[in-house]
Amino acid sequence: GAVVSQHPSRVICKSGTSxxxxxxxxxxxxxxxxxxxxxxxxxxxxxxxxxxxxxxTYEQGVEKDKFLINHASLTLSTLTVTSAHxxxxxxxxxxxxxxxxxxxxxxxxxxxxxx
Amino acid sequence: DAKTTxxxxxxxxxxxxxxxxxxxxTISGNEYVYWYRQIHSQGxxxxxxxxxxxxxxxxxxxIITEDRKSSTLILxxxxxxxxxxxxxxxxxxxxxxxxxxxxxxxxxxxx
Numbered sequence: 001g002a003v004v005s006q007h008p009s010r011v012i013c014k015s016g017t018s019x020x021x022x023x024x025x026x027x028x029x030x031x032x033x034x035x036x037x038x039x040x041x042x043x044x045x046x047x048x049x050x051x052x053x054x055x056x057t058y059e060q061g062v063e064k065d066k067f068l069i070n071h072a073s074l075t076l077s078t079l080t081v082t083s084a085h086x087x088x089x090x091x092x093x094x095x096x097x098x099x100x101x102x103x104x105x106x107x108x109x110x111x112x113x114x115x
Numbered sequence: 116d117a118k119t120t121x122x123x124x125x126x127x128x129x130x131x132x133x134x135x136x137x138x139x140x141t142i143s144g145n146e147y148v149y150w151y152r153q154i155h156s157q158g159x160x161x162x163x164x165x166x167x168x169x170x171x172x173x174x175x176x177x178i179i180t181e182d183r184k185s186s187t188l189i190l191x192x193x194x195x196x197x198x199x200x201x202x203x204x205x206x207x208x209x210x211x212x213x214x215x216x217x218x219x220x221x222x223x224x225x226x
Contacts, residue, residue: 006158034213043202044159044216093158095214103149104214108157 006107154186
């Protein structure tokens with residue numbers, strides 16, 4: 001089945017630094033990938049839709065200059081959290097699907113802790 | 116995408132069937148019902164999806180009512196490892212359609 005790989009699984013960074021999270025579709029091509037964020041005891045919230053070769057579409061309230069998304073190839077999308085602050089500490093998860101009639105599959109998430 | 120309503124929590128005895136309900140009364144004709152589950156600190160795992168017919172795979176069965184306004188996910192023999200949050204999501208059948216997560220049902224399988 002379709003596999004989505006996310007890296008790193010955990011990262012701790014200092015306030016003010018930037019962190020890059022990678023999301024790869026291992027055995028299929030994904031023109032669209034989705035980035036979610038999940039705070040403790042809450043559900044997943046969609047942050048942005050990443051489109052290969054074009055600009056990402058951000059959900060209302062998500063700062064595009066803070067959460068930079070690059071989808072340069074059909075198998076890789078990256079999310080960079082710029083100038084991270086403690087309130088950005090969260091669980092970030094990506095997902096992708098391989099065709100119109102297939103379900104979306106998720107990476108195992110990245111636990112970001114900003115100190 | 117249509118909104119879904121699920122009970123916030125359920126318990127199930129190990130070895131018994133777990134029946135998780137979901138209401139999606141505003142579902143439209145081209146929207147599928149998807150079920151995912153999330154075990155603590157992991158990404159959501161796809162379970163099953165369907166349009167109007169009942170579906171079964173190695174993980175679960177999905178029963179969709181004839182009017183498609185509700186569905187039930189059935190785990191036939193729940194194990195402790197099935198303890199997770201289960202999400203019922205309605206989604207259009209397009210690769211560009213995201214999944215919108217509600218609160219889900221926290222299923223606790225007990226020995």
